[in-house]
Amino acid sequence: MQLSKRVQAMQQSPVRKLVPFAEQAKKKGKKVYHLNIGQPDIKTPKEFMEAVRNYDSEVIAYSFSNGEPSLIKAISEYYKRFGITYNEDEILITNGGSEALIFAVVATCDAGEEILVPEPFYTNYNGFTTGVNVSINPITTTAENGFHLPSKEEILARVTPKTRAIMISNPGNPTGVVYSKEELEILAEVAKEKNLWIISDEVYREFTYDGLTCTSFGNIKGVEDRVIIVDSVSKRYSACGARIGSLCSKNKDFIKEVIKLCQSRLCVPTLEQLGAAALYKVEQKYLDDVNKEYMKRRDITFDVLSKINGVVCKKPTGAFYIIAKLPIDDAEKFALWMLQEFDDNGDTVMFSPVADFYATKGLGKDEVRIAYILEEKDLIRAMELLKKGLEAYIKVNK
Amino acid sequence: MQLSKRVQAMQQSPVRKLVPFAEQAKKKGKKVYHLNIGQPDIKTPKEFMEAVRNYDSEVIAYSFSNGEPSLIKAISEYYKRFGITYNEDEILITNGGSEALIFAVVATCDAGEEILVPEPFYTNYNGFTTGVNVSINPITTTAENGFHLPSKEEILARVTPKTRAIMISNPGNPTGVVYSKEELEILAEVAKEKNLWIISDEVYREFTYDGLTCTSFGNIKGVEDRVIIVDSVSKRYSACGARIGSLCSKNKDFIKEVIKLCQSRLCVPTLEQLGAAALYKVEQKYLDDVNKEYMKRRDITFDVLSKINGVVCKKPTGAFYIIAKLPIDDAEKFALWMLQEFDDNGDTVMFSPVADFYATKGLGKDEVRIAYILEEKDLIRAMELLKKGLEAYIKVNK
Numbered sequence: 001m002q003l004s005k006r007v008q009a010m011q012q013s014p015v016r017k018l019v020p021f022a023e024q025a026k027k028k029g030k031k032v033y034h035l036n037i038g039q040p041d042i043k044t045p046k047e048f049m050e051a052v053r054n055y056d057s058e059v060i061a062y063s064f065s066n067g068e069p070s071l072i073k074a075i076s077e078y079y080k081r082f083g084i085t086y087n088e089d090e091i092l093i094t095n096g097g098s099e100a101l102i103f104a105v106v107a108t109c110d111a112g113e114e115i116l117v118p119e120p121f122y123t124n125y126n127g128f129t130t131g132v133n134v135s136i137n138p139i140t141t142t143a144e145n146g147f148h149l150p151s152k153e154e155i156l157a158r159v160t161p162k163t164r165a166i167m168i169s170n171p172g173n174p175t176g177v178v179y180s181k182e183e184l185e186i187l188a189e190v191a192k193e194k195n196l197w198i199i200s201d202e203v204y205r206e207f208t209y210d211g212l213t214c215t216s217f218g219n220i221k222g223v224e225d226r227v228i229i230v231d232s233v234s235k236r237y238s239a240c241g242a243r244i245g246s247l248c249s250k251n252k253d254f255i256k257e258v259i260k261l262c263q264s265r266l267c268v269p270t271l272e273q274l275g276a277a278a279l280y281k282v283e284q285k286y287l288d289d290v291n292k293e294y295m296k297r298r299d300i301t302f303d304v305l306s307k308i309n310g311v312v313c314k315k316p317t318g319a320f321y322i323i324a325k326l327p328i329d330d331a332e333k334f335a336l337w338m339l340q341e342f343d344d345n346g347d348t349v350m351f352s353p354v355a356d357f358y359a360t361k362g363l364g365k366d367e368v369r370i371a372y373i374l375e376e377k378d379l380i381r382a383m384e385l386l387k388k389g390l391e392a393y394i395k396v397n398k
Numbered sequence: 399m400q401l402s403k404r405v406q407a408m409q410q411s412p413v414r415k416l417v418p419f420a421e422q423a424k425k426k427g428k429k430v431y432h433l434n435i436g437q438p439d440i441k442t443p444k445e446f447m448e449a450v451r452n453y454d455s456e457v458i459a460y461s462f463s464n465g466e467p468s469l470i471k472a473i474s475e476y477y478k479r480f481g482i483t484y485n486e487d488e489i490l491i492t493n494g495g496s497e498a499l500i501f502a503v504v505a506t507c508d509a510g511e512e513i514l515v516p517e518p519f520y521t522n523y524n525g526f527t528t529g530v531n532v533s534i535n536p537i538t539t540t541a542e543n544g545f546h547l548p549s550k551e552e553i554l555a556r557v558t559p560k561t562r563a564i565m566i567s568n569p570g571n572p573t574g575v576v577y578s579k580e581e582l583e584i585l586a587e588v589a590k591e592k593n594l595w596i597i598s599d600e601v602y603r604e605f606t607y608d609g610l611t612c613t614s615f616g617n618i619k620g621v622e623d624r625v626i627i628v629d630s631v632s633k634r635y636s637a638c639g640a641r642i643g644s645l646c647s648k649n650k651d652f653i654k655e656v657i658k659l660c661q662s663r664l665c666v667p668t669l670e671q672l673g674a675a676a677l678y679k680v681e682q683k684y685l686d687d688v689n690k691e692y693m694k695r696r697d698i699t700f701d702v703l704s705k706i707n708g709v710v711c712k713k714p715t716g717a718f719y720i721i722a723k724l725p726i727d728d729a730e731k732f733a734l735w736m737l738q739e740f741d742d743n744g745d746t747v748m749f750s751p752v753a754d755f756y757a758t759k760g761l762g763k764d765e766v767r768i769a770y771i772l773e774e775k776d777l778i779r780a781m782e783l784l785k786k787g788l789e790a791y792i793k794v795n796k
Contacts, residue, residue, distance in 0.1 A: 001595060001624050002562075003655050007505045013661040016463070043456045052669065053451045058441045060639040060673075065414070095493050095641075098663040107405045111509040111531045127662025132530055133509045164400075197399060226399050241458040241668035243493075257401050263411040264525025265496040269670050270639035271450065275458075 010130045014123050014356035018332075021339040022350050032339070033349040033382035035370045038173065038320065042238040042290055044279075051278035052271050060270060065262040067093025067246070068273040074280035075231070075246055081284075082205075084218035086229075086248045092258055093268050097203045097232035097245040101167075102128045103261050104228050104247060107254060108197045109134040109164045116158055116166045116196070118149060120323065120357035120364055122173045137163060138359035143325045143367065146314035147175035152186045159190070165197035166190065171204040171214055174357050174369040175323055176298075176316025178208050181215040188223045198223060203232040203245075204319040206287050209295040212317050224250045235320075236287070237279040244268065244276040294320050297372040297379055304383040305370075308390065322370045323354055326390060331355065331368045334393055342389045349385040408528045412521050412754035416730075419737045420748050430737070431747040431780035433768045436571065436718065440636040440688055442677075449676035450669050458668060463660040465491025465644070466671040472678035473629070473644055479682075480603075482616035484627075484646045490656055491666050495601045495630035495643040499565075500526045501659045502626045502645060505652060506595045507532045507562045514556055514564045514594070516547060518721065518755035518762055520571045535561060536757040541723045541765065544712035545573035550584045557588070563595035564588065569602040569612055572755050572767040573721055574696075574714025576606050579613040586621045596621060601630040601643075602717040604685050607693040610715050622648045633718075634685070635677040642666065642674040692718050695770040695777055702781040703768075706788065720768045721752055724788060729753065729766045732791055740787045747783040 015037055022032050066072070072091045079086050094100040101124075109115060111133035117125060119138035129136055139158055141147040149155065166187055171178045191198050200217035208214050217227045232245040249255055298315075301322055305313045310327030328334050332353035342348050354367035374382055413435055420430050464470070470489045477484050492498040499522075507513060509531035515523060517536035527534055537556055539545040547553065564585055569576045589596050598615035606612050615625045630643040647653055696713075699720055703711045708725030726732050730751035740746050752765035772780055 001649055001652065002593070003505055003651060004508045004511075004562075006508055007655040007658065010655075010658045010662070012658060013463075016661055039460050041457065044458045048458060049453065055447065059439065060442045060446060060637040062435075062437050062638045065411075095497075096664065099493075102663075106529050107401055110402045110404055113402075124662045124664075127658065131504050131659060131662070164402075195400070239458040240460045241665065243665065243667045251399055253401060254399070257405040257408075260405065260408045260410060260525065261529060263414055264408070264522045264529070265500075266494065266522075267639065267641065269641045269667050271669065272667050 006130055006133055011123065011126045011356060015352050018335055018339065018350065021336060025339045025348060029346065030343055031347045033347065033374065033378060033385060035372065035374070035382055036350045036352045038235065038371050038373065039240055040235065040238045040320070040373045041375060042293070044239045045237055045282045045286055047278040047282055048237070048239055048242070048275040052275045055271055055274060063267040063270040063273055065267055066259055067091070067268060068270065068277065071273045071277040071280070074277045078280050079218065082216055082218065084216055086218070090248055090250055090255060092247045092255065092262055093273060094245040094247055095268055096234065096243040097201065097230050098124065098128070100230040100245045100247040101125070101199070101201065102132070103258050104199045104230065105129055105134055106132050106261060107257050108199070113162045113164045114160065116155070116163055118168060119359050120174055120354055122169050122201070123357050125167065136359050140360060140363065141175070143312045143314065143323060146316070147172060147177040147323070149179065149183045149186065152190060155186070155190050156193070159194045163194065163196060165199050167199040167201065169201040169204070171207055171318025173204065173319050174321045174352070174354065176319050176321045178212055178214055178318035184215055184217060184220050188220050191223055191226055197226050197228060199228045199230065201230045203230065203235055206236055206291060207294055207320060208318045209298055210317055214318060226251065228254065233276045233279050237282065239276070239279060242272045242276055244272050294372070296376065298322070300376065300379050301370055301372045301383055304387055308387055320372050322372065323367050324370065325367050328366055328393065328397070330365055335368065337393055338389050342392060344385055344388050347381065347385055349382045349389065351386070404528060404531055409521065409524045409754060413750050416733055416737065416748065419734060423737045423746060427744065428741055429745045431745065431772065431776060431783060433770065433772070433780055434748045434750045436633065436769050436771065437638055438633065438636045438718070438771045439773060440691065442637045443635055443680045443684055445676040445680055446635070446637055446640070446673040450673045453669055453672060461665040461668040461671055463665055464657055465489070465666060466668065466675065469671045469675040469678070472675045476678050477616065480614055480616065482614055484616070488646055488648055488653060490645045490653065490660055491671060492643040492645055493666055494632065494641040495599065495628050496522065496526070498628040498643045498645040499523070499597070499599065500530070501656050502597045502628065503527055503532055504530050504659060505655050506597070511560045511562045512558065514553070514561055515757070516566060517757050518572055518752055520567050520599070521755050523565065534757050538758060538761065539573070541710045541712065541721060544714070545570060545575040545721070547577065547581045547584065550588060553584065553588050554591070557592045561592065561594060563597050565597040565599065567599040567602070569605055569716025571602065571717050572719045572750070572752065574717050574719045576610055576612055576716035582613055582615060582618050586618050589621055589624055595624050595626060597626045597628065599628045601628065601633055604634055604689060605692055605718060606716045607696055608715055612716060624649065626652065631674045631677050635680065637674070637677060640670045640674055642670050692770070694774065696720070698774065698777050699768055699770045699781055702785055706785055718770050720770065721765050722768065723765050726764055726791065726795070728763055733766065735791055736787045740790060742783055742786050745779065745783055747780045747787065749784070
């Protein structure tokens with residue numbers, strides 16, 4: 001039986017493809033520290049389960065296609081903290097940030113068209129585009145430059161007649177970059193000059209360090225009708241398994257068309273929306289405490305990396321990822337070796353090779369992504385394992 | 399700002415587009431009986447909320463991309479009741495039957511290809527295909543023939559070089575038809591002769607009446623490698639708001655490719671999957687009782703329709719829908735008139751015009767779909783309103 005070319009062209013998840021080897025390592029009795037996936041260990045605020053447990057209707061009925069009114073209202077209120085106004089008819093609830101991104105791509109691009117994305121990028125952007133015949137046109141950024149954007153001219157030079165949108169993750173997954181207001185304004189100028197949509201994935205908005213704040217595209221003037229903001233409770237409130245995201249836009253035509261996509265899948269789970277509405281009302285202190293915790297972890301991780309000879313890595317300022325360029329040829333081989341050959345007192349560590357986070361073939365082969373999502377003691381041990389493993393690997397491969 | 403042609407080509411939900419007029423009617427103080435949407439009033443088994451409430455992890459973490467093992471196991475066990483064997487690696491959990499259908503379409507069809515679907519069909523099939531540049535090639539069925547399939551020759555004549563799959567809903571939404579084993583075998587022959595996939599949407603499997611049972615495509619020999627079965631807890635356990643569906647196939651290549659789609663959206667909500675796993679263990683008596691209740695409602699609805707002069711309607715044997723051909727020109731105008739102009743002691747009734755359930759333009763203009771999802775007393779009153787309204791409408795439009 002023949003399968004579609006588009007599904008065959010889809011990349012296997014680079015974050016998940018080493019999982020079977022980790023399972024094998026565990027079966028052999030090794031302890032594997034996971035720095036490979038963005039599943040935080042932070043507790044979900046208890047308000048989520050309280051709201052879910054309090055559901056007392058006898059029927060688990062459909063919610064509205066655009067979302068539960070209480071959740072939409074809570075998100076509208078949440079944006080006001082950042083000086084951003086999205087009215088309730090400008091917000092749609094989605095199955096995680098994932099569905100929000102898919103809807104944004106389908107509504108703005110036809111088959112054969114393309115989207116500009118700074119690389120390395122969140123690898124699932126590949127799935128969201130390839131599956132619907134849209135391609136990613138990458139804007140290359142580098143470890144040496146802390147993954148900040150190139151000049152306006154370089155970005156303009158990438159635009160083709162088929163380009164329909166710019167899509168960014170800010171703060172960045174997998175780079176940890178937080179784009180400056182000036183960088184966003186340059187993207188806004190490009191979007192205006194070339195008539196592009198701006199799809200701004202801001203799910204890591206709260207995760208910025210060193211006193212920095214993340215400028216939202218909701219704060220950039222003059223592009224209100226072309227900005228689409230994607231959000232999610234997954235990382236913000238450590239509720240990845242709730243799968244509640246949202247899509248905001250001041251462009252009424254966009255909202256009208258996306259509502260058709262929402263209607264065709266009927267609705268997002270009712271209970272999870274009630275839980276998410278409660279999360280958006282959790283006091284600011286929760287977010288502040290989580291932020292402090294991640295900044296501490298960022299410092300632990302960066303401190304180890306910066307002391308290893310030959311590692312290139314600028315201190316990232318957002319999200320909970322660090323990309324490090326290692327003094328080796330092939331990070332995927334190294335990651336596999338760490339699972340299959342290495343251990344230190346029975347322990348090893350898993351991280352993600354970064355090559356598949358680039359659209360340009362050949363880039364990032366010597367880079368790894370570390371998700372600093374373990375608590376202090378485990379993170380220190382995991383980073384020690386990385387350092388020891390790297391030294392041993394270099395020795396073996398001399 | 400330009401929106402994609404594909405999203406603009408998507409139909410507005412015909413089930414939901416009259417909703418604003420119903421809201422207006424309610425604001426004017428009318429009571430509206432809803433026979434327009436498939437949201438049952440049946441209680442969800444209490445096991446669902448018990449399982450959800452018992453979740454005691456402190457983090458709402460990602461589930462597996464292919465689904466929670468306990469739910470997959472429960473579904474595998476459930477199929478055994480029907481003599482169908484799907485192993486745990488042949489089952490994937492999805493965001494409702496909706497996502498299962500989208501994944502099946504994306505994985506089997508490329509942009510520009512098409513799927514054979516008996517019309518009238520569940521209108522969201524339009525959204526699932528148009529959004530990903532696949533078109534529906536309809537096999538027309540008629541009220542006079544109880545919406546059964548035409549001959550093998552007629553079906554074969556519809557196949558073009560671009561046809562990749564046959565998609566059916568069995569028991570049928572919106573028709574209430576239950577296809578015979580012989581009809582499925584004819585489809586199987588067509589699929590084998592023309593090398594097509596078979597996407598079998600069996601979410602109404604339990605809803606069959608008059609002692610009839612629904613033959614699953616899982617019971618048809620010789621097409622195991624081309625059959626994809628879509629299921630859902632929405633109607634079966636009156637848990638529409640849980641959004642838990644599934645996709646089964648014995649074709650390992652298909653499963654492998656769809657797992658990429660699953661991975662790109664990470665997972666289905668964790669809590670809802672635990673609730674759904676509990677539902678699949680609910681005793682058979684629940685399903686039997688629900689079945690009896692719907693058969694009673696089917697009889698009430700059909701009894702009224704069959705006594706109205708000029709109505710064409712064969713007694714349907716499955717799901718909870720009836721399509722009736724009315725002695726009027728335009729069912730959408732009639733539905734609107736019922737909301738805007740008609741009332742009987744302040745009451746009116748809402749149903750779905752069926753024209754948009756056909757892909758062939760011009761068909762079904764005089765047909766309505768009635769979802770018999772109200773309890774006895776309300777249903778009797780709703781059907782009385784339909785009868786009175788129809789008589790008044792015919793009088794006014796003479």
